[in-house]
Amino acid sequence: xNQVEQSPQSLIILEGKNCTLQCxxxxxxxxxxxxxxxxxxxxxxxxxxxxxxxxxxxxxxxTATLDADTKQSxxxxxxxxxxDSASYICVVSEVGSQGNLIFGKGTKLSVKP
Amino acid sequence: DAGVIQxxxxxxxxxxxxxxxxxxxxxxxxxLFWYRQTMMRGLELLIYFNNNVPIDDSGMPEDRFSAKxxxxxxxxxxxxxxxxxxxxxxxxxxxxxxxSYNEQFFGPGTRLTVL
Numbered sequence: 192x193n194q195v196e197q198s199p200q201s202l203i204i205l206e207g208k209n210c211t212l213q214c215x216x217x218x219x220x221x222x223x224x225x226x227x228x229x230x231x232x233x234x235x236x237x238x239x240x241x242x243x244x245x246x247x248x249x250x251x252x253x254t255a256t257l258d259a260d261t262k263q264s265x266x267x268x269x270x271x272x273x274x275d276s277a278s279y280i281c282v283v284s285e286v287g288s289q290g291n292l293i294f295g296k297g298t299k300l301s302v303k304p
Numbered sequence: 305d306a307g308v309i310q311x312x313x314x315x316x317x318x319x320x321x322x323x324x325x326x327x328x329x330x331x332x333x334x335x336l337f338w339y340r341q342t343m344m345r346g347l348e349l350l351i352y353f354n355n356n357v358p359i360d361d362s363g364m365p366e367d368r369f370s371a372k373x374x375x376x377x378x379x380x381x382x383x384x385x386x387x388x389x390x391x392x393x394x395x396x397x398x399x400x401x402x403x404s405y406n407e408q409f410f411g412p413g414t415r416l417t418v419l
Binding site for chain 2 (some may be wrong): 223225232233234235236237240242280284291292294295296297
């Protein structure tokens with residue numbers, strides 16, 4: 192069964208600190224992996240998208256990595272800001288699925304001053 | 305572009321009542337998706353349309369749920385009769401099929417509470 196598992200479920204860090212969120216998946220055949228940021232009361236917004244051949248991609252202070260062999264991804268946030276407080280959702284797409292997405296349950300990040 | 309528009313943003317209703325959620329996709333997009341999000345299950349795909357035609361409704365939980373897309377700029381998700389376990393946030397997303405990474409763009413969601 193295609194699944195996407197994220198850890199930790201929730202995380203609290205102090206402003207200015209770095210953190211890393213994890214994602215493991217069993218989706219096969221793999222097409223691409225996305226990280227979404229979802230602010231409270233809003234819809235998810237794409238941060239990064241990586242295909243099989245890409246093992247790292249950055250978007251400002253966000254850096255995503257992908258190891259397609261071990262089927263793991265991470266999202267690293269550098270110098271966290273209060274506005275980084277949100278849920279971060281790992282999403283995997285399967286080849287031939289017409290772009291249908293398989294969602295993890297997300298990591299809820301709280302950045303405290 | 306205004307992005308994906310959903311209405312209402314919040315809906316509170318009583319068990320047994322009919323609920324209709326509305327979505328206007330991004331102009332020019334040819335695929336539309338309805339999702340449900342709960343704390344327990346996260347985001348789940350309910351149904352999606354390509355060129356206004358329903359392609360996969362296997363995620364629709366029960367016959368009480370129905371979705372229509374009468375034209376390229378409007379879709380509805382209807383629950384009749386509603387039950388307390390339908391309480392969730394419902395998202396609509398659209399994409400331009402064949403675009404880079406088949407990127408989906410989400411609306412702000414409708415928070416449904418069934419009492």
